[in-house]
Amino acid sequence: MAGSQGIxxxxxxxxxxxxxxxxxxxxxxALGGIGLILTGxxxxxxxxxxxxxxxxxxxxxxxxxxxxxxxxxxxxxxxASFQSVGTFLENRGTKVDTHVHMIAFGYLALMLxxxxxxxxxxxxxxxxxxxxxxxxxxxxxxxVFLIHYVGLAYSPVAAIGWASIFADFGGALVIVATLAxxxxxxxxxxxxxxPPLEDVLLKDRxxxxxxxxxxxxxxILLGFxxxxxxxxxxxxxxxxxxxxxxxxxxxxAAAQNAAALDTALAGYGQLGGxxxxxxxxxxxxxxxxxxxxxxAFFQPYVSLGDPWKRNWAWVLLLGSLGLPxxxxxxxxxxxxxxxxxxxxxxxxxxxxxxxxxxxxRYTGEIDASLPPARGEKR
Amino acid sequence: xxAARRLLIVGGIALTLLxxxxxxxxxxxxxxxxxxxxxxxxxxxxxxAAKRDSAAAGAALREYKELKNSxxxxxxxxxxxxxxxxxxxxxxxxxxxxxxxxxxxxxxxVGLVLGSFLFPLGVLLQxxxxxxxxxxVAVVGxxxxxxxxxxxxxxxxxxxxxx
Numbered sequence: 440m441a442g443s444q445g446i447x448x449x450x451x452x453x454x455x456x457x458x459x460x461x462x463x464x465x466x467x468x469a470l471g472g473i474g475l476i477l478t479g480x481x482x483x484x485x486x487x488x489x490x491x492x493x494x495x496x497x498x499x500x501x502x503x504x505x506x507x508x509x510x511x512x513x514x515x516x517x518x519a520s521f522q523s524v525g526t527f528l529e530n531r532g533t534k535v536d537t538h539v540h541m542i543a544f545g546y547l548a549l550m551l552x553x554x555x556x557x558x559x560x561x562x563x564x565x566x567x568x569x570x571x572x573x574x575x576x577x578x579x580x581x582x583v584f585l586i587h588y589v590g591l592a593y594s595p596v597a598a599i600g601w602a603s604i605f606a607d608f609g610g611a612l613v614i615v616a617t618l619a620x621x622x623x624x625x626x627x628x629x630x631x632x633x634p635p636l637e638d639v640l641l642k643d644r645x646x647x648x649x650x651x652x653x654x655x656x657x658x659i660l661l662g663f664x665x666x667x668x669x670x671x672x673x674x675x676x677x678x679x680x681x682x683x684x685x686x687x688x689x690x691x692a693a694a695q696n697a698a699a700l701d702t703a704l705a706g707y708g709q710l711g712g713x714x715x716x717x718x719x720x721x722x723x724x725x726x727x728x729x730x731x732x733x734x735a736f737f738q739p740y741v742s743l744g745d746p747w748k749r750n751w752a753w754v755l756l757l758g759s760l761g762l763p764x765x766x767x768x769x770x771x772x773x774x775x776x777x778x779x780x781x782x783x784x785x786x787x788x789x790x791x792x793x794x795x796x797x798x799x800r801y802t803g804e805i806d807a808s809l810p811p812a813r814g815e816k817r
Numbered sequence: 818x819x820a821a822r823r824l825l826i827v828g829g830i831a832l833t834l835l836x837x838x839x840x841x842x843x844x845x846x847x848x849x850x851x852x853x854x855x856x857x858x859x860x861x862x863x864x865x866a867a868k869r870d871s872a873a874a875g876a877a878l879r880e881y882k883e884l885k886n887s888x889x890x891x892x893x894x895x896x897x898x899x900x901x902x903x904x905x906x907x908x909x910x911x912x913x914x915x916x917x918x919x920x921x922x923x924x925x926x927v928g929l930v931l932g933s934f935l936f937p938l939g940v941l942l943q944x945x946x947x948x949x950x951x952x953x954v955a956v957v958g959x960x961x962x963x964x965x966x967x968x969x970x971x972x973x974x975x976x977x978x979x980x
Contacts, residue, residue, distance in 0.1 A: 505860075505863050506863065508863075508867065509863045509864070509866040509867040510866075510867075511867070512867050512868070512869070513867060514864040514867040514868060517860065517863045517864045517866075517867050518860055518864060521856060521859055521860040521863065522860075524856075524859075525856045529852075539896075543899060543900075543903075546903050547833065547903065550903060550906050550907065550910075553910050554826065554906070554910070557826075598849040598850060598853065599845070599849060603844070603849070606844075607841055607844060607845055610837065610840065610841045610844070611841060613837065614834065614837050614838060614841065617830065617833065617834055617837070618834060620830070621827070621830045621831070621834065624826070624827065624830070625827075628823065641910065641913070652911060652914070652973065653973065653974070656966075656969070656970050656973060657970065659904060659966065660963075660966050660967060660970055663959075663962060663963050663966060664963065666959075667959055667960075667963060670955075670959070678885075678886065678889075681882075681885070682878065682881075682882045685859070685862070685878055685881070686875065686878055688863075688866075689862050689863060689865070689866040689871075689874040689875070689878060690866075690871065690874075692863070692866045692867070693866045693869050693870075693871055693874065722896075725900060725904075726900070729900070729903055729904060729907060732907045732911070733907060735911075736910060736911070
């Protein structure tokens, strides 16, 4: 009995030791996931600074041009202006989608990395699944990014271009890999005689981990509360205003009332800003909260001193709270708040990069503290 | 593994998959058509205004409103199922740190899974019906998520007797 228990422990220790070996499924997903999140955040920050406001201004200018062309009775100019609006919106939409999908897939990769001990598949299969996931997770956002530039060139389908086809294929790869992990977990539950899991990631109670877990959960709750408030108070009002302001534009254009038309245009711009900041604050608070909670579990593998781990945890939380709060304040404080929000995003990126470097530096200190494997000498 | 943890992890991955499969289906089958339709109806509306045809302008704008409502809700359902699914998995992984007894933890887990499924479903149902039922489903779902999440937050703050 004691002997079989010993073998069980050694097997569990073997599994734990192999769990974060170089090029293991867990390490691939952890480093690949943080890499995706970092790239997605950088894309988002570059987009926010260099594209977002300029693009919104162009959309506004072209909408105003369309409305004034309608007032002048020039239907051809209306059509041309809306084509420009469509182009600018597509440019904006595909960049936002690239940013969002890279980060979301990064989170999913981190989660699947944590869940690896429960995925009852051979390590070689899990590695293949991890590679399939990461290939799909890069293919989708890169494909989405290229939609604006590739368009429908040489496309076999009337409405969807090659970039969209590759993006959809990337999404399918991610689904297949996630499904494989789910099947592995279901298989784990079906095994009646399974050795107890020995996973340092789940046992960790370090200060940095606790700071990130508590801070992350609080951010998620704040994000949900803000979302519920926005949905209850502003969402339907904003949707109604969107329609009524556009309606006012067509009516005042037909009536050739330039002053009323400009008032409606200004109101529409203001409405767009209000919607954008509320949705951005809601989404970023929840996503940064989720990121903080995920990173809390990886703290044992961040090979940095404890004070530094704590500092980076606080920096990450500071940036995570600063970005959504100052995005919300953008309507009142203008570009100053926008600049502070961008700094918040940068703080998150720097803290995340520091933790990523810490994980790359990890050389197996924790694994070395586990009981020796069968036939292995200390 | 406790039943609550199993429910959160398996339920969370299933919701994430549902959101992703829905997103791919929507992107392939409907998204481009809806976006093109929105652009076309806006152009038609303003072109009709240029021709001083108020009735046609109004009709095209109403079509735009319908398409925009539908597009926003499809994207919201896709995004919320995935994010809520991921939150469930993370909470499931860290569930052993929640200081409540098994029964209360299970009740919170059930509330979270149910709410996370119902809230985006209610949002999606609004594309089929403007009546009170889809809105009620979304409100009940979001309330379940917020209350259960607040409960979990308190649970993380309560010290476990085992620790």
